[in-house]
Amino acid sequence: MDATDARLAAQYEAYPYPERDPREEARRLIVGSPSHLREIDHWIFGARRPAGQPLRALMAGGGSGDATIMLAQQMATAGRPGEVVWLDRSAAARKVAEARAAARGLGNIRFVTGSLLEAADHGRFDYIDCCGVLHHLPDPAAGLGALAAALAPGGGIGLMVYAPHGRTGVYMLQEALRLIAPDSEAPPARVEIARRLWKQAPQTAWLRRNPWITDHIEGGDAGLYDLLLNPRDVAFTVPQLAALIGRAGLRLRCFVEPLRYDPDRYLNDPKLRARTAGLDPIGRAALAEAICGNMGIHIAYATRDPAPEPDWENPAAVPLLRELDGPALARGLPKDGVLRVTFDGLTVGLPLPRLAAAILARVDGRRSIGAIGAELAANGVAPEAFRRDLAALRAALEPLNRLLLAAPDAGAP
Template sequence: MTDSTDAQLAAQYEAYPYPARDPKEEAKRLIIGSPSHLREIDYWVFGARRPQAQPLQALVAGGGTGDGTIMLATHLSRRGNAGRVTYLDRSLAAMRIARARAEARNLTNIDWVQGSILDLPTLGLGPFDYIDCCGVLHHLPEPAAGLAALEVVLAPGGGMGLMVYAPHGRTGVYMVQDALALLAPPDQTPAARIEVGKRVMRHLPESNWLRFNRNFSDHISGGDAGLYDLLLNPRDRAFTVSDFAALLGTSGMAVAAFMEPMRYNPATWLPDPKLRARAASLSATAQAALAESLTGNMSVHIAYCRRAAEPVTRADPMADTAVPVMREVPGSELVKSILPNGQLPFLFDGLRAPVSLPPQAPAILQAIDGERTVADLAAFFAERGMAADKFRRAWAEVFAALEPVNRVLLAAPKG
């Protein structure tokens, strides 16, 4: 289903491809994020059980200017995986930027398709082992129809990485959107609307809630594309955790893991043991909803999802054959942030949440190289005087603390 607002959305992304990206910057850095980091897909979607050498067929549905596509294609190329990434977007302007970024990196494992995710059932694409869809469903007239189109091309046992807006952390955004809709109605040209938007932002009253919201910088440093996407987008719906779970249910999907799991665990935010016990009695969805309401600062929900009838079974981190891997930050760097009291602080959109680590954590983290198994690590530390049972207790504590913050995962088997 499409409606008149679709034409306005199409005009927006042709005029202001989002996010603003310069292909020349590819020589300086690779933009990393969630979802669709390959190590995250290996672990959160496939449970560290799908062999690394098995070709991964991936779809980035609504690829925009290419962040997710470029990251995943680069990861697959570095691994030597024969899989491919299919980029799908209806904006030619956005696709041109994404293709230029791929060319700058000499990536040849991307297929380029112009089209809407709503057309997926008729495009002859797929099936896909993994589907990325970030920042798309909340702009559709019927998000459930978009999700259903994705599910049709998802391979058995596959998974998705989804991102939708969340309401509490977007406080102030919708107030300004309402004001701009009155001053610059969506039926005006994008250029006319952006000019009005800039004028309003120069004189936004001190009392406006957007001024107090530190979750966003797009309207300040994201250029015209960032300002337009945040404050002038003609259709923008936010989902609570409960809304998101209900949306997934319409296509038989379910959350395998929110990013990061610790943030969605109400025990993180409830030091009172009696309150923790009450929270623990709730369903998984209700616990995540409670964490969302308690913290009040979630502006998006990022989640890895699978069919509800195909839940993921993750590898055992204590198995001798398990291979610990740092998600992105090397252990030698992560340990520099450990405080003298053994705590490692994390910030979730400005909200501080420390985790406690055992005294052996710095040594263990620096020994994790993505190659050594748990048995190898036990032997490594035994040679240095650490008894096997002591290592295993410490490793269990390290993994229990750092897996929920998406820092230490398990690698997929190489075979």
């Protein structure tokens, strides 16, 4: 452990991150990416791994427990067997995460204090979460390599790292605070100075013009410290993250949401699209990152072995929606057939097929593709029209990370 790493460890003892109150577990489940059970089933396992097969998951750098609690609760609610292992070196964060698990009565979590560099000492894992950790390590490549070594055959990893363009303004204020709130001072004193500086920062400060970064406003002392006072904070562009994943012997499965990384979603000029067509997938994603400017993080799924593709041609496959209700979505579709979604201030229109409402009204996590097609056929819809419009609906909503396939024999989590 170098001096910077020691300061980082002290930070998370003083301010477990993110700031959470276990009493709030009775009111909400914090849900996000990576590590949503439906995403793991779809993107990592191609909706081919049986739901009844025990899932062994590792939360590497589990912090105060957001991903741990989310996945463990989703597994418990769905009756999915397996274990979620929380791994972190922060005793303070462990205390918060354990209290959150106790508040929910979750018995499928095991807590281990230690370093993710020794992840393989705890066995092999079908899925590993590493969210918001690699960018704080002295050697991110060594950290990701250690996690890759702990993967079971066919397993995968969900990653989140900082991205530079969407964090415009952050590093400027970090630089300012290194001058007037040095690392040698106690964390509470540094937090006080950081809050005073934020109040006094002029309107020209770039962070004031960046509405997508809010940890220093909404994240309490822990959020402010992590954003502006963190002793080691390295952001990754798309090519840098792809290279990091490759060096660990992993394969990039997808970014989340995949749609955001498609430059053709933002560029309609035929001459520009002719140029984007000549780029490889990483180049296309890098272009999207560079022209949008609002990506403050990158979320990605990666696997060691080639990830199986979800089989949308299988009539027994069960489509489901992530955090959306099919019938409600169907009733609310715009009359012009274009679904508009907004990512950090940027709105994208998604044209939907004619049968979108009829299909979505039947997507409930239980009906199979074959069953939905049969119901529509009974109402006079030709099978070829159903297949065509299902493919078009998938093309719109799967890259949005919303229309996915369930694990075989899975009920809706």
